[in-house]
Amino acid sequence: MPPTLSLETTLSITVGGPVCGVDEAGRGPWAGPVSAAAVILNPDDIPVGIDDSKALTHARREALESEIKARAVAWGVGFASVEEIADLNILHATGLAMCRAIEALSVQPVAALVDGNYRFKLPCDVQTVVKGDSLSLSIAAASILAKTARDRLMVELDQEYPGYGFASHKGYNAPIHSAALLTLGPCPAHRRSWSPIRALLEAADA
Template sequence: MTGKIAKPQLAPKRTLPKSDRAFPTTALEVLLSQSVGGPVCGVDEAGRGPWAGPVSAAAVILNPDDLPEGIDDSKALTEKRRFELEPRIKASAIAWGVGFASVEEIEELNILHATGLAMCRAIEALGVEPKAALVDGNYRFKLPCDVKTVVGGDGLSLSIAAASILAKTARDRLMIELDAQYPGYGFASHKGYNAPIHQAALKAMGPCPAHRPSWAPIRALLEG
């Protein structure tokens, strides 16, 4: 009797459609709120990497009975969608706050500590004292309440995602204002990040007061 061993067949790779990916929920907020016995805010920042402009942060305490549809990590949304969601988040949230740290404060403190300062200002602007904060990332900032860090939090926690939207829209709006104040750099389009038109403008005109002098490309121009 003869025979052969059939090799196992590998299942074809399956790519999940975008609609099947996990979206942020309030599960982390519920667990932490039960643990600390009080309100929990989500906190996130925007603008740590650009060559110009301040860093911003937002804090949001969501109302579990009034959650706007469509809240997601700000990076997964278009600029138009972020600005559409901004007033809905503000209108439905129990409390929200936005804080900034200026270019001068970034230079004095460094970007990490300036980010923490912006977060403190955002929490203080809530008008409600949270018992704890869910903060995106793995760095434990010193904030005026207990802190729980969440890596990838803007894709897991609904309140962090909401904060990421408010931080981004607030900073984008300010960069549009800086574009009018310092025309020619294209701040309204690239928001201070590295972009070909930004590089070209810097070479043609040099830095302006909105630029961060310690950032390597800006420092090189200033020293040159």
């Protein structure tokens, strides 16, 4: 069953105001920032085909990104940098990216539906939704914007730091990525607090 607006509608009536969906992308990679997006959909103008970003092709995500941005009541994207991930840890950095995404909305929500089961401290009330990107249309829309924004940034980092294959694997573990790390060592885009990267640095210093 595709995601619906049922959770948004119910929560909006309860809180008496706009409800956004929030999701993140990039918690697991070895390189690059973590991203998050927040979306308040217009129930009368929802793009057809919104779904969990992982269930969509790259081309479909790109097309839906444009439609969501054009037709949503409000949308926002936020990032937390590699340095912030190291300073805060990935969980709190994800929360920071989510805060920035909500703060970037042109219409501030009263409540947020957040994918997962962790209740982040955000600028509005929070309701967590396990597997929310497959249940809630606004969370699914946020998953698309978070994914496309981060993918685009990783393509830019591929130009800045060639040789690692960031454009293809987006900073995740992949054979080309592991091989490049052994040959080139980490670059500034790598999460040096991550155990595989830290092990390489420690081996180089030994």
